[in-house]
Amino acid sequence: MPVLVLDAGNALFKSRDSGEAPDARSRAELLLAQMDAQGTTAMAVGARDLVLGVDFLRKQTKKSKMKLLSANLADAQGKLLFPASLVTEVGGLKVGVVGLSPATPGPVPMEPQAKGRGAGVTMQGLPLQPAVTAEVKRLREQSKVDVVLLLAAVPWVEVSKLADVVEGVDFVLPSHEGRGTGIAQRQGLTTLLPPGDRGRQLARLELSVDGPGRFVDNSEPLRAKENVRLLDTTLAKARERLQATTEPAAKKNLTEAIASLEVRRASLQKTAGEGATPSPRTHLLSYIQLGEDVRADPVVQKLVERIEPPGSAAH
Incomplete structure (x- = not known):
């Protein structure tokens, strides 16, 4: 079965103020390396991914196959800092993936000030709806994608507002708050999917696309x-x-x-x-709970234990 692995963002740091922790950088580096090694295609850039700044993210993913996406994170001149989206083919389908970061009320530092670097260099989170609308329109009209997924690393209240007005997005995966598991929620013209919480679950979305129309929840x-x-x-x-x-x-x-x-x-x-009447487009959301019953990879386990030794408070 063809598989597309994505991350909705806010994956690299425990909180926005955890950048000074002794293991913060090594943890983030390991997470990025393993996400790439496990075939993750794209990740949205969330607030908790920017703790060590834009430069850190760019350097760590420079040779990575995994792409960092944000349709609205821009420099002071309004130029996007990361690609807004990507198009990939999965099982014969053209899938458009859009990334979204939190909007900001004004310019914010691009690099952590505590490091003494990037003083005066700022970035901004542009308004969400115009950024998503423009990128989805481009994907639909120019790239002719079959499915559009939005990786929304923004607060839930903003995700909900977007779902009520945005057109052309089939599924939204939010990540700003840890909401854990749940059911697919139809809202507006899209469907919201709880992606799990902080790596404790793996959300699995199965799609069947045999024609046009809206997706039906199996x-x-x-x-x-x-x-x-x-x-x-x-x-x-x-x-x-x-x-x-x-x-x-x-x-x-x-x-x-x-x-x-x-x-x-x-x-x-x-x-x-x-349910007995076939629909041309269906989806089914389920979760894999990543607990003790899921075997750890011995190689990855050793890498983790270098950062969090067995018996330590963080382990």
């Missing part, structure tokens, strides 16, 4: 069937209570509740039944 019919089963149990208990009740007010309340549950059941049953 998990919706499965969840609907489970909810129908649970609702049937609730309805059975409510009907038993109705038969045993003689008090008029209680009978009225139970009758109304049962009617409402039956309407809900009919809606769920329809959703469950729609």
